[in-house]
Amino acid sequence: MTQQHDEREHGGHTAEAWDERYRSQDQLFSGNPNGVLVTEAADLPPGQALDIGCGEGGDAIWLARHGWRVTAIDISRVALERAAAAGRDVADRVSWVHGDPVTMPPPARAFDLVSVHYFPLRVEPDHAALRGLLSAVAPGGTLLYVSHDPTEVDPEHDPYAYYQPGQVAQMLGEDWHVERDEKRGRTTPPPEGTHHHQDVVLRARRLT
Numbered sequence: 531m532t533q534q535h536d537e538r539e540h541g542g543h544t545a546e547a548w549d550e551r552y553r554s555q556d557q558l559f560s561g562n563p564n565g566v567l568v569t570e571a572a573d574l575p576p577g578q579a580l581d582i583g584c585g586e587g588g589d590a591i592w593l594a595r596h597g598w599r600v601t602a603i604d605i606s607r608v609a610l611e612r613a614a615a616a617g618r619d620v621a622d623r624v625s626w627v628h629g630d631p632v633t634m635p636p637p638a639r640a641f642d643l644v645s646v647h648y649f650p651l652r653v654e655p656d657h658a659a660l661r662g663l664l665s666a667v668a669p670g671g672t673l674l675y676v677s678h679d680p681t682e683v684d685p686e687h688d689p690y691a692y693y694q695p696g697q698v699a700q701m702l703g704e705d706w707h708v709e710r711d712e713k714r715g716r717t718t719p720p721p722e723g724t725h726h727h728q729d730v731v732l733r734a735r736r737l738t
Contacts, residue, residue: 543650545630548606552586557612559585563592564647565717566676570710570733571596577642580666582631583649587613587624594620598643603627603634635662642671648678651693657701660693664702667736673698673706679713679728695732702734709733 567589576597581590584602586609593600594617602624604610610626617624632651635658636644644667651659667673675698680689699711710733 543605545605545607548604549608552606552608552612557586559588563588564676566714566729566731567645567647567674568592569717570672570674570731571643571645574643574672577671578640578668579643579645580636580641582644582646582663584613584626585609587617587626589645589647590624590626591617591620593643593645594623598623600624601627601636601641603629603631603636605630631663632659635659636666638665639668639671641666642668644671644673646673646675648676652691653693653697660698660701664698669736669738671736672709673732673734673736675732675734677730679730682727695730699732699734705736705738707735707737709735 571593576593577599579590579593579598579600581593581600581602584590584604585606587602590600590602590613600623602610602613604613604626605628607628610628614621614624614626631649644663646663651663654660664673675693675695677692677694678689680694683689696711699708702708710731713728713730715728
C-alpha cells in the first residue's frame with residue numbers, strides 16, 4: 531500500500547473490523563504521508579492539526595516532524611499502537627486518540643488544519659458529523675478534504691453514500707474561501723489491486 535487511508539471506503543468500518551484488518555498484516559499501509567497533504571501543507575505555517583482517521587500515522591508523524599502539534603484520531607487501537615511506535619521521535623507533538631470521528635465531534639474552532647484523507651464519512655440527513663468537522667477549523671485555518679475519483683471506485687461500493695469534496699464545498703458558507711476544488715493525478719502509484727489514479731481535492735480556508 532502506498533497511502534495510509536486508501537481503502538477506508540470499503541466495508542466494515544467498526545473498530546473490531548479495522549483491528550482485525552490491521553492484525554492481518556505486519557504493516558497495512560506504507561507509513562508515508564499522503565501526497566496531497568505534503569503538497570498542500572507545504573505553504574501553511576505550523577499550528578494545531580487534526581488528522582481524521584490517522585491509521586498507522588503517516589500523515590500525523592509527517593506533520594509533527596514539520597512543526598505541527600497534532601491530534602490524531604482513529605477507530606483502531608492496533609493502528610494507533612503502530613502509529614505511536616513509528617512516531618516515537620515526535621511523541622511530545624502528537625496526541626493519539628482512540629475513537630470514532632463520526633460520533634466524537636472535535637472541539638470547535640480549535641485547529642489550524644483539519645485533514646480528512648479518504649475517510650468514509652457517510653452522508654447523513656442532518657450532516658451532523660460533517661458539520662462537526664467543519665466547526666473544528668479555527669478562523670484562518672484550513673480544511674483539507676480528499677477522496678478518490680468516484681468514477682474509479684469499485685461499483686460494488688457506492689462512493690456517493692459518502693461525502694465527496696465537491697459536496698462539502700457546496701455546504702461551506704460565506705465565512706469560507708475555497709482555494710482548491712479539483713481533480714488531480716496522484717503523485718504516488720495506486721494501492722495494489724485498485725485503480726485509483728486521481729484524487730479529488732478540496733482545500734478551503736475559514737475566514738471568520
